Amino acid sequence: MVSVPEKPRTMPFLHGFRRIIFEYQPLVDEILGCLGLQDPNRQESLESPSCVAEDNSQLLALSKILEREAHSPFYKEGVSYALLKVAELGLVPAAEILLRNGADIIFEDPVTYYTALHIAVLRNQPDMVELLVRRGADINRRDRIHLSSPLDLASEESERLPCLKRLLELGADVNAANKHGKTALLHALASSDGVQIHNTENIRLLLEGGADVKATTNNGDTVFTCVVFLLGDTVGGDPEEAKLIRRFCFQVTRLLMAHGADPSECPSYESLTYLCLKSFRLHFPLLRFLLESGASYNCSLHGPSCWSGFKVVFERLCAHLSESEEDGFSLDLLEKAERALDLMVASAQGVRLPGNFGIDPKGCRFHGEKIGSLFASIKQLECSPAPLKHLCRVYLRQHLRPWPVDAKIRALPLPDRLKRYLLLDQNPSTEEDL
Incomplete structure (x- = not known):
């Protein structure tokens, strides 16, 4: 029987983090050591570069190591991995030397797969970012x-x-x-x-x-x-x-x-204006800002047939007042609903309602008469030509955009009675109320 000579045993294929340890970690350690650094994967982390001094002797030592090890089997990987470490600390002169001596600028960290440019950004090293980009790093990688x-x-x-x-x-x-x-x-x-x-x-x-x-x-x-x-x-x-x-x-x-x-586009569940209308009691300050800044109270793409602010407010008002008669809650809800309706009316020359839109005040358990009165006033505005004073108010408020409109109205040389009509609300919300 002829014996077959045994094949020499070889180290299994290594990749990723294991390659650092078994193949090029010693070179990385030596490079970082000459710069007065410790490798965070084996000892302590590199959190602060304040104690790192890049003097000429260290940079000279780095150049000598690279010259000596230039022909070692894992030189390319070692200097490239070291580049990730100096990029993390923003050590621009050391990075320049590594790049001049063969460091691969697109080398990826074997664990995170970030390049030196990604790491420099994560560690907020703008000077390192500039060096890497100017040396050929893909800025959009x-x-x-x-x-x-x-x-x-x-x-x-x-x-x-x-x-x-x-x-x-x-x-x-x-x-x-x-x-x-x-x-x-x-x-x-x-x-x-x-x-x-x-x-x-x-x-x-x-x-x-x-x-x-x-x-x-x-x-x-x-x-x-x-x-x-x-x-x-x-x-x-x-x-x-x-x-x-x-x-x-x-x-x-x-x-x-x-x-x-545009915060008023469809679909409604992606529309910020729709959300604020639906939760007008909770998000009234933001709703006021949207409407005073020119946001549409209907779907801005398809009009009230898609979704309507008036319909949303009345539906939410009826739903909430069918659940609770508690005075504080009801009064606050009714007040904010009236203010939201006034804002919508004052944001356009004419009221636009969806076709066949109506409400049944009898279906509301509480305050049905008040809700019916509000609805009737809105329908009247839709069916009748807008009065001149309304058109003037809309024009002036639109001309005074962007937000905040109220401060600009108060500065106008007008009688207080006209200012009150233009203001809509004597206690407007401010950014601090949000």
Whole structure:
């Protein structure tokens, strides 16, 4: 029997994080060591670069190591992985040396699959971002796991605002979308919670940089989707958190509308105006802002046949007053309903109601007479030519936009009686009330 010589035993194929440990970790350790750093995967984390000194002796030592190890089997991987580490700390001179000596600028972290550019953004290192982009890093490259671009990551938190500004200055595509249709603006909005993450300035910078407010994901999410979602979270939640969320939603909505976003489009469940009309008691300050800023009280695409603000308010009013006769609740609800109706009437020259729209006051358990009277007054406005004083009020209020209209009305050289007619409400809401 002829014996077959045994094949030499080889190390199984290694990839990802295991390759760092078994193949190029020693070179990485030596590179980081000469810079006075510790590898966070094996010892302590690199959280603060304040203790790191990049003097000439360290950089000279780094150059000597790279020259000596240039022909080692795992040199390319070692210097490329070291680039990720110095990018994290913003060590620009060290990064320049690594790049000049063969570091791969598109090398991915074997665990997160982020490149050095992604990591520099996450650690808010704008100077490192600029170096990498100028040395050839793809400024719009998306990571393989989350499909996030550097601009997406920079938009997430206010602390990364310097990187966001630098990326836009360097020519990042502000409207680039991932395969799901998600742009940096939609990413920034989806990253917000209104409580812990206040990235309003990031959103402002994206809008000023040309972000498209009409961007829509493949699933139909728009710039108002997250605002609608966050406002829904305020129902029955912690009062302090709800106040923070409402204020954040107001600030974001104000920014979006200033750049042409329409809060009254359909479908209704994606419409911010529809939500505020449906919950007018809870979100009245935001509803007032929307209507005084030019938002339509009907579907802005298809008119009242799609959804109507008047119908929504009357339906919610009847539903709530059929459940409770408690005086405080009823009076507050009726007052806010009247104010919402006045705002809608004063926002257009003529009242537009859906066809065959009507209510049965007898179907309301409480305050049916009051609701019937309100409805009759609205129907009368629809059927009759608008009086001159109404047309003048609409014209003046539209001319005084954007919000806040009330302060501008009070400054007009008019008699107090006319000012009261123009104001609609003697106790208007302010941003602080949101």
